[in-house]
Amino acid sequence: MLNRRDLLKAATIGGPAALLPWDRTWDRAPGGVRASSLTLPAAPAAPAASGPERSTARIAPFEHAMPLPPVLSPASRTDTSDLYQLRMAETQVEIVKGLQTTVRTYGGCFPGPTIRAVMGREVVIHQTNDLSVHTSVHLHGGQVQSQYDGLPMDLIAPGATREYRYLNEQVAASLWYHDHAHELEAENVYRGLAGAYLLSDPHESGLPLPNGEFDIPLLIRDARIEADGRLIYTDPYECPHMLVNGKERPFFEVAARRYRLRVFNVSPNRHISVRLADGTPFHQIASDGGLLAGPVELNELTLAGAERAEIVVDFARYPVGTSIVLENTAALESERSEVLRFDITRAAEDQSRVPDVLATLPPIPEATVHREFDLTTFPDTRINGRKYDPNRTDVRTTLGSSEIWTIRNHLTRKPAGVFHAPHSFHTHLVRFRVLDRDGVPVGPAEAGLKDTVTIHPGEAVRIAMTWGAYPGEYVYHCHHMVHSSHGQMGRIDVLPAGSEDNSSDSSPSSGAKESEAKESGAKESQAKESGAKESGARTSGSSASGAGRRRRRHRFHHHARRRHHHRGRKHR
Numbered sequence: 189m190l191n192r193r194d195l196l197k198a199a200t201i202g203g204p205a206a207l208l209p210w211d212r213t214w215d216r217a218p219g220g221v222r223a224s225s226l227t228l229p230a231a232p233a234a235p236a237a238s239g240p241e242r243s244t245a246r247i248a249p250f251e252h253a254m255p256l257p258p259v260l261s262p263a264s265r266t267d268t269s270d271l272y273q274l275r276m277a278e279t280q281v282e283i284v285k286g287l288q289t290t291v292r293t294y295g296g297c298f299p300g301p302t303i304r305a306v307m308g309r310e311v312v313i314h315q316t317n318d319l320s321v322h323t324s325v326h327l328h329g330g331q332v333q334s335q336y337d338g339l340p341m342d343l344i345a346p347g348a349t350r351e352y353r354y355l356n357e358q359v360a361a362s363l364w365y366h367d368h369a370h371e372l373e374a375e376n377v378y379r380g381l382a383g384a385y386l387l388s389d390p391h392e393s394g395l396p397l398p399n400g401e402f403d404i405p406l407l408i409r410d411a412r413i414e415a416d417g418r419l420i421y422t423d424p425y426e427c428p429h430m431l432v433n434g435k436e437r438p439f440f441e442v443a444a445r446r447y448r449l450r451v452f453n454v455s456p457n458r459h460i461s462v463r464l465a466d467g468t469p470f471h472q473i474a475s476d477g478g479l480l481a482g483p484v485e486l487n488e489l490t491l492a493g494a495e496r497a498e499i500v501v502d503f504a505r506y507p508v509g510t511s512i513v514l515e516n517t518a519a520l521e522s523e524r525s526e527v528l529r530f531d532i533t534r535a536a537e538d539q540s541r542v543p544d545v546l547a548t549l550p551p552i553p554e555a556t557v558h559r560e561f562d563l564t565t566f567p568d569t570r571i572n573g574r575k576y577d578p579n580r581t582d583v584r585t586t587l588g589s590s591e592i593w594t595i596r597n598h599l600t601r602k603p604a605g606v607f608h609a610p611h612s613f614h615t616h617l618v619r620f621r622v623l624d625r626d627g628v629p630v631g632p633a634e635a636g637l638k639d640t641v642t643i644h645p646g647e648a649v650r651i652a653m654t655w656g657a658y659p660g661e662y663v664y665h666c667h668h669m670v671h672s673s674h675g676q677m678g679r680i681d682v683l684p685a686g687s688e689d690n691s692s693d694s695s696p697s698s699g700a701k702e703s704e705a706k707e708s709g710a711k712e713s714q715a716k717e718s719g720a721k722e723s724g725a726r727t728s729g730s731s732a733s734g735a736g737r738r739r740r741r742h743r744f745h746h747h748a749r750r751r752h753h754h755r756g757r758k759h760r
């Protein structure tokens with residue numbers, strides 16, 4: 189495990205070589221739009237981060253009451269779905285007391301409004317982009333059909349609207365929606381494009397956990413605010429402001445009873461490790477993808493960027509009239525450690541409790557396919573040596589395929605004087621299970637449904653998943669968003685069930701090193717090393733059924749059409 193100093197380093201990109209990605213991202217890119225082979229329209233220049241004359245806004249904790257992001261109301265409802273309208277636009281907000289800061293928002297809110305969804309009931313969101321940059325909206329942790337997944341190239345051009353449909357065919361979980369535009373996601377999220385999406389289901393709603401006003405999302409992230417109020421997009425070790433629900437180090441008045449706190453790390457590139465300052469333990473009840481099998485007692489919670497955990501804290505331990513600070517033990521030495529202060533202001537009745545059994549986790553599937561992913565940082569952030577290319581399929585699989593992925597962080601483990609950092613690995617579409625770290629099985633807090641996992645320097649982490657529930661194009665990537673913006677991402681195509689055959693079309697592709705499991709009796713299959721575009725292969729392969737083939741053709745032609753539109757800058 190990493191000690192505190194490692195986490196401090198983890199929180200930064202530090203080291204001269206590692207500065208390169210940031211440097212290229214913010215310094216030479218007007219409006220954050222970088223030159224790329226995909227040539228997006230340039231946007232108006234953002235205020236440049238200028239070096240020496242920068243002056244950070246003062247950091248004075250506990251001047252703001254912590255707001256709760258408003259829960260978005262549907263514009264209309266049907267028997268089976270709720271329709272929401274959201275407009276992405278810049279607005280000014282007060283993050284640091286007395287300063288106005290321009291941010292990018294969903295619906296004028298920083299962070300975005302909370303969307304509450306129920307399993308089995310569809311959520312439809314019409315997202316209108318009134319920003320000057322391209323956007324794409326991804327529901328993180330959502331099992332979403334490909335065309336609504338918010339892929340990097342499924343962009344919403346400035347002025348355009350796009351519809352997203354979420355079927356919510358998955359168990360209760362604290363999901364979040366955030367920007368995923370090709371090469372722009374890190375800056376778009378940093379500037380505010382993130383919000384909570386809280387999915388419930390009848391089982392979870394029936395548990396005696398704290399609910400209603402005692403069920404609170406905490407969206408935690410870092411930022412750098414200048415003395416004049418400007419939000420500067422820069423390296424996390426230059427981001428001393430720590431925001432909860434959009435305010436710098438707020439206070440929150442609570443009753444002396446249990447609360448369910450949904451902790452989101454929405455920092456684009458920073459680990460956090462939070463604890464109550466007096467070390468009081470709390471119970472973790474859920475991870476990224478939903479409830480744990482049972483509660484896990486902790487006194488410190490570490491989250492990589494994009495990870496979530498739900499905890500139950502019992503403030504009845506504290507006398508009314510006292511306060512307790514939530515602190516970040518992974519704060520840099522130059523930073524304040526306080527994140528949030530809970531003020532216990534009143535007594536309250538409390539019928540809630542934390543049951544010993546929270547959920548029955550699905551069995552971990554027997555894998556028939558193994559793949560390996562090497563995450564590298566130098567000379568740039570890559571997966572298996574490759575930069576993300578939306579036109580290259582890196583992994584091809586089929587619906588229902590159960591797989592084990594071994595993910596390695598190629599940085600050397602703690603060599604003196606050499607920078608090292610963790611990566612955080614995220615897959616779209618599925619929730620996976622973390623099996624082990626360097627062969628050691630993970631503990632109960634990490635053994636539930638996950639969609640993001642930290643890979644420490646030098647470490648190999650194995651995860652297991654079954655590909656479902658929809659065929660189509662998806663991505664997997666490092667969720668240090670600066671890394672993904674720099675191409676530490678791969679494309680996975682999930683083919684319809686019944687597409688398995690021995691033709692080259694469905695053989696493993698080049699991005700992942702794959703081998704068929706010995707126990708399956710299948711022959712060892714070597715990854716193709718050709719970097720050939722697979723666009724031809726997509727439509728020419730044989731499949732077990734004509735219907736499957738037709739569906740696949742249709743889908744890939746659909747994608748090709750969309751790409752054409754992106755390039756023509758006409759996509760809506």
Ligand SMILES: [Cu+2]
Binds near residue numbers: 569610611612667676
């Ligand atoms: Cu990374």
